[in-house]
Amino acid sequence: MMIMSTDTGRIQQKSTKHPACGAKNASAGFTILELIVTIGVFAILMAILLPAVQNAREAARRTQCSSNLRQIMLACENHVDTFRFYPVPSAEHEPWTFRILPYLEEQKPKVDSTGQVVTALDDIATLRCPTDPHVTGRLEIGGLSYYPSDGHGRALSNGFYATKSPGPTKPSDITDGLSVTVAFSERQSQVSPRELATASAADESQWQLRRIRRTSHFNPDYDAFADECEYRSRPPGISQIVVKKFNHVQTPNRLSCTNGNRNSSQSTDYMAITASSYHAGGVYVVFCDGSTEFLNDSIDRSVWRAIGTRNGNEAGTF
Secondary structure: OEEEOOOOOOEEEOOOOOHHHHHHHHOOOOOHHHHHHHHHHHHHHHHHHHHHHHHHHHHHHHHHHHHHHHHHHHHHHHHHHHHOOOOOOEEOOEEHHHHOHHHHOOOOOOEOOOOOEOOOOOEOHHHOOOOOOOOOOEOOHHHOOEEEEOOOOOOOOOOOOOOOOOOOOOHHHOOOOHHHOEEEEEOOOOOOHHHHHHOOOOOHHHHOOOOEEEOOOOOOOHHHHHHHHHHHOEOOOOOOOOOOOEOOOOOOOOOEEEOOOOOOHHHHHOOEOOOOOOOOOEEEEEEOOOOEEEEEOOOOHHHHHHOOOOOOOOOOOO
């Protein structure tokens, strides 16, 4: 503000700045208490949001896994339209994984007359579950997330994967009904040779569902064998499941075992190769009609076995 002095005629300037402004500017900023409160609020928000984000990601991975199984079964149905039978266990020296590739818009590897693969094997996204951190999607046995159902095991050959039936399985062989017969399920993939070389046999979180244990003796009763496998079996050294299927002797995410001495033909014919996954609480399966379901680990054993057979007269059980 400009003020004229009446005595001297000189112009004097006086500041009208509020005296408290300088003090206010001097105290601008966060106090320690305010900083602690702010950090606490952010920590609480992160604790709330991170699980929600992780759950959303896992939900997306589950959806993709279910979709993969549906695509595999659709490819099998297209194979039936062309050849009148399912592509399992194999035909013309080609495993089922090779035979469905044209129906997944993928290039099929070349195989010679002896069954030897003569071209490179690609990674196939449809054959891997995104929840499994070890799966590669490669067409070798251990690189997959999904395997066909062998019913109650090789000795009976009563599942979708029928090695002892006269020729590959046809839809007419599934007399229990397509909608109540499991075709494929998840199974944890093998770890890579590099991981295998550095793995510890004591790491049960890594190996519990990937290796074949053994029971003390052969037991023809499947319930008794399954109980001994789960609670009293013995672990071998580090070894992985290399068979191309799974069966319904054990309910999902339980142990796999040979039935007694693993050098015996009975032991391998009646062994338990169990469906397994990295999803909490169960596995995804696809039925022969193309429908997918997430089945809990707690599924009743009799129901799980009934939906594993193609011709056990359990139509409508599931």
